[in-house]
Amino acid sequence: MAAEASATASAAGAPILEVDRVTKRFGGLVALSEVSFSIARGEIYGLIGPNGAGKTTLFNVLTGIYRQDQGAIRFEGAPLADPTPDRIAKLGIARTFQNIRLFANLSALENVMIGRHVRTKAGVVGAVLRDARTRSEEAAIERRAHELLGFVGIAQRGNELARHLSYGDQRRLEIARALATDPRLLALDEPAAGMNATEKLELRKLLESIRAQGVTLLIIEHDVRLVMGLCDRVLVLDYGRNIAEGAPRAIQKDPRVIEAYLGKPREAGAP
């Protein structure tokens, strides 16, 4: 099954991200143990698993916050050498955080404008002299930020402080801020957490339209319906190991997955 899925993945083109036997330890705790998978360009790839399975650790390794102890990560064919969060963002991987990390005391617009930092150039001299190039760059930053706020559906919230936004809007703002860095891979850590049913539906539409723009998505999500409906393929982690990978429907029936979530059945019989 997994072989079948990766066959379809390679058919879709060269993988955008390849994770090869990545291991991460914290002291004696093995948070990730030889995790391997690859994501095809344009795919929506889900990452699920019980609490403490190592999903966020994997995200932190991918985005340069932690360094893996063993294994390799390749993005667009090139290994991530000496990864730091800012270099990774520059390469084209953007992320959101499980416990929203917006610049809480800045306006929504400023948050997105900061996301443009990595794709713009103005330095101290430009800022002080305000030459024509800096001014037009600044105008472009603001225009793009407004565009992105509109794209995620919070156009009218631009002047509000990030921390005054509703929970759902904060999640949207984080996505807009990440998109402002022009990512080719967008990693979302529980984007639907704390959202109601309507908001989840809107989120799903949003994520699909992000994919339609050619951005590959990697999503950690607990909401099974969202994952099943949205993801092309799903990787299941448990105790830092990948226990299953494949299409959502197949994953749902996988006994190892059921065991990871629900525990071993007491006697042989119905799974």
Next chain:
Amino acid sequence: MVSLSELRANPRLKWIGVALIVVSLVALPFALSHVGTAWVRITNFAILYTLLALGLNIVVGFAGLLDLGYIAFYAVGAYTYALLASPHFDIHLPWWAILPIGASVACLFGVLLGTPTLKLRGDYLAIVTLGFGEIIRIFLNNLSDPFNLTNGPKGITTIDSIHFIGMDFGNDTRIGSLFVSGTIKYYYFLLALLLVVIVVNLRLQDSRIGRAWEAIREDELAARSMGINTRNMKLLAFAMGASFGGVAGGMFSAIQGFISPESFVLTESVMVLSMVVLGGMGNIWGVILGAILLTFVPEVLRYTVEPVQRWMFGRSLIDPEVIRMLLFGLAMVVMMLFRPAGLLPSAVRKRELAVPENGR
């Protein structure tokens, strides 16, 4: 009653307002010299401290890096000027060469302090910067042997004054019937410098660089994850802040004509930081107000404490210097209780310190 925002919106009234400010700033030293020439000198120091406070505001207010050794950069700038324009080495460079050199040397020291402290924040950063400030002062005190660089605690004397447009700023000039003292000339020079520094600060704050600093102050990890090279941006903040300190130091040397390590003690760092905090961290106008108040109020007290005591008790009971520091301390405590974000808080700080509405 017309509100201030309406005034700002009306372009004609705005220009009248600007013209009034310009005229009063130009006339100020002459008016002050009628009260007493000492006040012009105090005004110069107020501007000097404003330059320092604006420099420190980049580090503390914009980037959120607590620096308790900022006066070290002032010292570096002052000694650079002193060494390059005094009989000590018998080098006499013109001011327009030394001030940029002083800024660059201070900038270098800024990077020197910034590099090892990149991973530190808050209390830990404060301790290291405090140590740095003391190290610089102790070096200045001791770099007199075997090679006499700083002349030790004796300091450097007879530093050249600034010569500009055919005038010696160290002496008085008579232009027609107008008597212009050296202090007044420095006043205009400092005012011009201040104007430049204010414009640089305002523009930096409202730019890609300023936003990156804000992001680092708000959430460093999120800032890094958005692709901001926090290492370079922090170093830039240290370097920019230090450069301003270096220029202010150079001016201090030129005005005083004498410097010694005693002028660069920890209390000076604390004083400049107090100006930034009292005025309103991150708000350029607040910081300026803080610097002016904290320079003038102690001076006003110096001249009033003694007469008031005599009037109340018939004699001077308590040393004016003691009362001055007492009132100063009291004022700071009261300020922090009632206006923790400063007199003119920056929009962001006001929000930070406001009572959170939704428990977050």
